[in-house]
Amino acid sequence: SAVISQKPSRDICQRGTSLTIQCQVDSQVTMMFWYRQQPGQSLTLIATANQGSEATYESGFVIDKFPISRPNLTFSTLTVSNMSPEDSSIYLCSVLGTPDRSSGANVLTFGAGSRLTVL
Amino acid sequence: DAKTTQPTSMDCAEGRAANLPCNHSTISGNEYVYWYRQIHSQGPQYIIHGLKNNETNEMASLIITEDRKSSTLILPHATLRDTAVYYCIVSGGGADGLTFGKGTHLIIQP
Numbered sequence: 384s385a386v387i388s389q390k391p392s393r394d395i396c397q398r399g400t401s402l403t404i405q406c407q408v409d410s411q412v413t414m415m416f417w418y419r420q421q422p423g424q425s426l427t428l429i430a431t432a433n434q435g436s437e438a439t440y441e442s443g444f445v446i447d448k449f450p451i452s453r454p455n456l457t458f459s460t461l462t463v464s465n466m467s468p469e470d471s472s473i474y475l476c477s478v479l480g481t482p483d484r485s486s487g488a489n490v491l492t493f494g495a496g497s498r499l500t501v502l
Numbered sequence: 503d504a505k506t507t508q509p510t511s512m513d514c515a516e517g518r519a520a521n522l523p524c525n526h527s528t529i530s531g532n533e534y535v536y537w538y539r540q541i542h543s544q545g546p547q548y549i550i551h552g553l554k555n556n557e558t559n560e561m562a563s564l565i566i567t568e569d570r571k572s573s574t575l576i577l578p579h580a581t582l583r584d585t586a587v588y589y590c591i592v593s594g595g596g597a598d599g600l601t602f603g604k605g606t607h608l609i610i611q612p
Binding site: 384387416418425426427428431475477488490491492493494495496 | 534536538544545546548551589598600601602603604605
């Protein structure tokens, strides 16, 4: 399965600033996903990022707040804009692997996440 | 994606089998059952998936009922490192992001 590196692993940010999170994959992948995990909560899908097209956002998430870039098949960034304390979360990048040979199902691989604290 | 129901938390003694149930009564015929786990401060880790048949790999076994409305993840010999939140997810297996529920917090007791 793919190996995913996320930067930064953690950061403390001031209210009103923006932070860009990087996701680097060791192999070319078509589908990349960004998730948010608020404190004590499960994961929520923010958007799907495909190379060569605009990201597709889930309900409740907008491009102005969470702009995403996908310049090539191994890299993506998520920016958290104009941050407030409510944006304090772990942000996770994930990629869709090649379909399982026997079942055809797709498996997601996740990065370790980027823990943001907004003061 | 079909919805799943899991117990909030479970305890299991170290060395014993941990059996984690999941109900997915609205599952569609083309939807897979996936299991992931998230150890504290890490990203989720894939464990196993299945469609109709029971499956086994080096990490766990997945037992799916004949009507596919429920399943059980079995960790045959639980260790302290298996303490984690376990997510049961039902999805069509296509190129979509998975929808995570609240999962089961499994605590392995020494």
